[in-house]
Amino acid sequence: xxxxxxxxxxxxxxxxxxxxxxxxxxxxxxxxxxxxxxxxxxxxxxxxxxxxxxxxxxxxxxxxxxxxxxxxxxxxxxxxxxxxxxxxxxxxxxxxxxxxxxxxxxxxxxxxxxxxxxxxxxxxxxxxxxxxxxxxxxxxxxxxxxxxxxxxxx
Numbered sequence: 545x546x547x548x549x550x551x552x553x554x555x556x557x558x559x560x561x562x563x564x565x566x567x568x569x570x571x572x573x574x575x576x577x578x579x580x581x582x583x584x585x586x587x588x589x590x591x592x593x594x595x596x597x598x599x600x601x602x603x604x605x606x607x608x609x610x611x612x613x614x615x616x617x618x619x620x621x622x623x624x625x626x627x628x629x630x631x632x633x634x635x636x637x638x639x640x641x642x643x644x645x646x647x648x649x650x651x652x653x654x655x656x657x658x659x660x661x662x663x664x665x666x667x668x669x670x671x672x673x674x675x676x677x678x679x680x681x682x683x684x685x686x687x688x689x690x691x692x693x694x695x696x697x698x
């Protein structure tokens with residue numbers, strides 16, 4: 545959620561953002577009492593169904609609801625298909641809305657790991673592949689073409 549909120553508030557400060565299993569559709573999630581984790585979260589977040597102030601507060605920072613048309617930085621959003629905390633459609637909707645409203649052509653990448661939950665891939669090597677993907681994204685966004693070894697590009 546933090547990555548989505550800062551990306552909305554000050555997209556000009558970042559060359560790229562990586563959001564792992566991002567809780568970005570906060571208002572819709574907190575309004576849906578049929579989701580397994582929503583009602584237990586109300587004491588912390590507030591119940592936007594019954595409390596107008598909680599509704600307005602969540603609306604003010606919820607990344608999905610606050611997508612505008614600025615020049616967003618490059619963004620990599622990662623989701624896990626079996627994530628019981630942040631359902632994969634939240635970052636999918638978020639990236640789709642940004643793609644529709646953006647004013648530039650920077651990378652807006654969404655990836656769902658079909659074998660992962662909330663903390664990403666379970667196996668050591670599968671986890672390292674996800675880390676490598678995030679690093680590759682960061683390196684690309686930073687504009688690094690590749691390491692130089694003895695004058696030869698790798």
